[in-house]
Amino acid sequence: MIIQKPAVAGTLESSDALVSIEPGDGKIELTLTSSVMNQYGRQIRETVLETLDRLSVTDAKVSVVDKGALDCTLKARVECAVFRSCDASEKDIPWGGVIR
Amino acid sequence: MKNYVGRDIPDYLLVNGKEVYQGKNYMDGKLIKKASPCTRRYEKPQESKIVETLADALKLCGAKSGMTFSFHHHLRDGDFVVNMVMKAAIEELGLEDLTIAATSLGAAHDPVAEYIAEGKVVGIQTSGIRGKIGEVVSKGLLKTPAIVRSHGGRPRAIEAGEVHIDIAFIAAPTSDCVGNCRGIGGKSNCGSMGYAMMDAKYADHVVVVTDCLVDFPNMPASIEAIDVDAVVCVDSIGNPKKIASAAARISQNPRDLMMAENVAKVIASTPYFKDGFSFQTGVGGPSLAANLFLEKYMDERGIKMGWAIGGICGPMVEMLKKGKVGKVIDVQDFDLDAVNSINQTPNHFEMSASQYANPANKGAFVNKLDFVVLAALEIDTGFNVNVLTGSDGVLRGAPGGHPDTAAGSKCCVIVTPLIRGRMATVCEHVVTVTTPGDCVDVLVTDYGIAVNPLRPDLIECLDNAGIPHVSIESLKEKAYGLVGRPDDLQWEDKVVAILEARDGTILDVVKKIKPYTLD
Numbered sequence: 001m002i003i004q005k006p007a008v009a010g011t012l013e014s015s016d017a018l019v020s021i022e023p024g025d026g027k028i029e030l031t032l033t034s035s036v037m038n039q040y041g042r043q044i045r046e047t048v049l050e051t052l053d054r055l056s057v058t059d060a061k062v063s064v065v066d067k068g069a070l071d072c073t074l075k076a077r078v079e080c081a082v083f084r085s086c087d088a089s090e091k092d093i094p095w096g097g098v099i100r
Numbered sequence: 101m102k103n104y105v106g107r108d109i110p111d112y113l114l115v116n117g118k119e120v121y122q123g124k125n126y127m128d129g130k131l132i133k134k135a136s137p138c139t140r141r142y143e144k145p146q147e148s149k150i151v152e153t154l155a156d157a158l159k160l161c162g163a164k165s166g167m168t169f170s171f172h173h174h175l176r177d178g179d180f181v182v183n184m185v186m187k188a189a190i191e192e193l194g195l196e197d198l199t200i201a202a203t204s205l206g207a208a209h210d211p212v213a214e215y216i217a218e219g220k221v222v223g224i225q226t227s228g229i230r231g232k233i234g235e236v237v238s239k240g241l242l243k244t245p246a247i248v249r250s251h252g253g254r255p256r257a258i259e260a261g262e263v264h265i266d267i268a269f270i271a272a273p274t275s276d277c278v279g280n281c282r283g284i285g286g287k288s289n290c291g292s293m294g295y296a297m298m299d300a301k302y303a304d305h306v307v308v309v310t311d312c313l314v315d316f317p318n319m320p321a322s323i324e325a326i327d328v329d330a331v332v333c334v335d336s337i338g339n340p341k342k343i344a345s346a347a348a349r350i351s352q353n354p355r356d357l358m359m360a361e362n363v364a365k366v367i368a369s370t371p372y373f374k375d376g377f378s379f380q381t382g383v384g385g386p387s388l389a390a391n392l393f394l395e396k397y398m399d400e401r402g403i404k405m406g407w408a409i410g411g412i413c414g415p416m417v418e419m420l421k422k423g424k425v426g427k428v429i430d431v432q433d434f435d436l437d438a439v440n441s442i443n444q445t446p447n448h449f450e451m452s453a454s455q456y457a458n459p460a461n462k463g464a465f466v467n468k469l470d471f472v473v474l475a476a477l478e479i480d481t482g483f484n485v486n487v488l489t490g491s492d493g494v495l496r497g498a499p500g501g502h503p504d505t506a507a508g509s510k511c512c513v514i515v516t517p518l519i520r521g522r523m524a525t526v527c528e529h530v531v532t533v534t535t536p537g538d539c540v541d542v543l544v545t546d547y548g549i550a551v552n553p554l555r556p557d558l559i560e561c562l563d564n565a566g567i568p569h570v571s572i573e574s575l576k577e578k579a580y581g582l583v584g585r586p587d588d589l590q591w592e593d594k595v596v597a598i599l600e601a602r603d604g605t606i607l608d609v610v611k612k613i614k615p616y617t618l619d
Contacts, residue, residue: 038492038587038590039492041618068520071584
């Protein structure tokens, strides 16, 4: 998917994450902060990058402020931010397709 | 050298007779020679010991660089006294190389972090370390490793002369002109002053800091004038709102209540649950709520609790007033109901930290305890508990009486949710061992109950009562299944804190954490 405009999803509540996304400079640029960085930083990064890859996002600036979200929450927040940035979050979400 | 709980203790710390932890009751029967303070005679009658300022009191006591000052934490997060004293000592008198020996340090003492960073405070000995002090110590800015002891381990170390207190500062809600102190009757009441009692007896000098002078004699005194050198009256010793909260409320969280109900079920299944049993609980959500469910079982069986100890709060006072518990003996009060009850409600007594939990005296209250219900930040598959370091390896907790009550009690129940946010509470190895696994008997989580295999008798009790239980390994796997397996923390070699077991052996060390990078 092509990131068309800045979009955010999520919150800064405990056990959630705030994901912001905007058009990039030809690659994925990820900034990550997390309340559980020392133990889960790598896994969070992998989850975010995998999710972007699954949505075929290859060009974006992504910021994740994680407050101890589980993987399922992280995936959902990244997916939502991507779909919002493409104005595709209102209807025809591909449940069971790339969203699984 | 590896200790009994598998922690590697650097050999250079094992000097002057220091040993690594060898399992509980290792020091039983050992003879000790108690240390004694060097105190001044005040033979000539004194009308009053009141001095104008803290600086005057410090001078009177011969304060100089390199000394150890002691404090107690009954004023909790509302305390002003530690900061006032350290400011007077460092900024007015220009002292340095000071050591703080406190019963606990928290967010109220953030300004001390600055003195640590400047190298004015070079030693910290405490039973709790939180806030900015925890952060700077974790960064390795304190000149010597902090020493963390339990509430029972601290009076043991004082008696043994391992901590020599040059000047003890008593934060007193009321005092008379010669230093008889009480925790009630003033404007910053804290109730029990139990943690300060040993300090007053073993310090060379004792300074009372109060914001409410009362007529002589202030009786019955928690700290006696016979031990006091000087009395300073200040505007305020603390913020009453943060000293004692309004009544501690029992959790309404259904997860907490479910766990609390299971705790009560476990307790009721053991042979110790009979008329006259003894009990201590923490004030965390599920621990406190256990009171409620326990009462139900007590009524059903027609039995009463003989006595309860601890940090005390409203719900326990309520049970005392209802006649469901015979006596409450109290080292610290957490809420106004408890503060207003101690030494007022019949059978609500005060005790010292040594009487409460010291393993080196001839029998502390914890040794007669049937049940204790405690929380944990983490518990590993060896039943070792961590209540000191966060998941990032930073010091932000307090062993308090946890290791003492766990070791002394016949049945120690840890109650904690399986995960908190993304943190697995039940894990493979805790970051720091603060209570060794050989003292912990039952774990109650929201995903199941596990019994320490060292206690086949308790396993049988649960089986007979039809209470399902699983292995702690399976709880750990369940937790990792939800949150993922955590990466190991990365440490540098520098030891920033030494965690002493209650008997004085070394249970664990906390090292400086390596700055985290993703690559």
